[in-house]
Amino acid sequence: MKVIVDNKIPFIKEAIEKIADEVVYVTGKDFTPAIVKDADALIIRTRTHCNRELLEGSRVRFIATATIGFDHIDTEYCRQAGIVWKNAPGCNSASVAQYLQSTLLLLELLKGKKLSEMTIGIVGVGNVGSKVAEVARELGMRVLLNDLPREDEEGNTDFNPLQLLAEECDVLTFHVPLYKEGKYKTFHLADGAFFHSLKRCPVIVNTSRGEVIETNALLEALKTKQISDAVIDVWENEPDINLTLLNKVFIGTPHIAGYSADGKANATRMSLDSLCDHFGIQAEYCITPPEPENSIITAATSTEAYLQMYDPRKDSEALKMHPEHFEQLRGNYPLRREKTAFSTISVSTP
């Protein structure tokens, strides 16, 4: 079996070389029809667009994407062509929740917001949104949820219309997949009309996909103070992002909310599991992220402790200083571990 693997997928080399007869490593944006032509499987990330143009006439029968989102896969073409694809549901959801937790703490620390007096609206309550809801409740926030597909399917009353979130929330955070069309379309879900409907001058957070928010409408909302701040991890037209927006946001990061080493290891393991499952291969591998340099956190406050574990300001400063390095900042991302990796967290003022 021949497998083409994105060369920025970590912790994969030893395992995949045991599983496959031939492995070729390629930069995500450089997968071409010639490279994939005689491959049986691809293991990709969001940087590889798997569509007719890439796959037609190839031997590829299976694609694993080491990501949660799969909007870079033309699922209809794959269905027609008999190509099976798998994503890695939930793999880095705890990492995105960590990003949100640190961001909310920074809003309290630096912007004088009192989280326990604020309402957060969560748009999309799947793997990520549910964990973000937990984090927000732990921080004492009132939480309002919006999830149209779940509301339709489950018929329960935990969910609210987007309009209610627009009216009552001080923070609005997006955790929906990118759907370009259909009943649950999320492309430009936050457009000019949405920003006009806001009542409490909220902070907008987007870690879903850039296209969920219309960039020009967001810029206008910042200019006219319909929103007080924006925290943006995902952008329209990555890596050529809107620099005016980057300079105006409170936190602007290069699509790394899901980049904890824990999340990356989960993604790699899940991709290998689905590849083995698809081809009926029995293989043993153990994918674990490296230990943190120091597994003991000592801090004066719990906020400081969480920011020692992950502080989005560092990623934001690096991007603002060198936006042209968007892809390099992602490709060479430093080791970041989630809370469970630390053996002791000692806080003097709990």
Ligand SMILES: NC(=O)C1=CN([C@@H]2O[C@H](COP(=O)(O)OP(=O)(O)OC[C@H]3O[C@@H](n4cnc5c(N)ncnc54)[C@H](O)[C@@H]3O)[C@@H](O)[C@H]2O)C=CC1
């Ligand atoms: N910035 C980053 O590094 C990362 C970004 N993501 C993005 O976040 C998205 C969400 O991730 P998960 O929670 O794991 O996905 P998920 O599939 O578990 O949950 C998505 C939720 O959104 C809901 N939804 C779909 N359409 C909606 C609509 N029109 N209005 C309201 N809710 C809607 C779904 O019913 C579902 O409950 C991914 O699709 C991906 O694009 C995911 C991981 C990392």
Ligand SMILES: O=C(O)C(=O)[C@H](O)COP(=O)(O)O
């Ligand atoms: O999992 C997703 O969905 C994401 O957006 C990823 O965190 C992005 O990961 P890469 O494609 O950059 O590996």
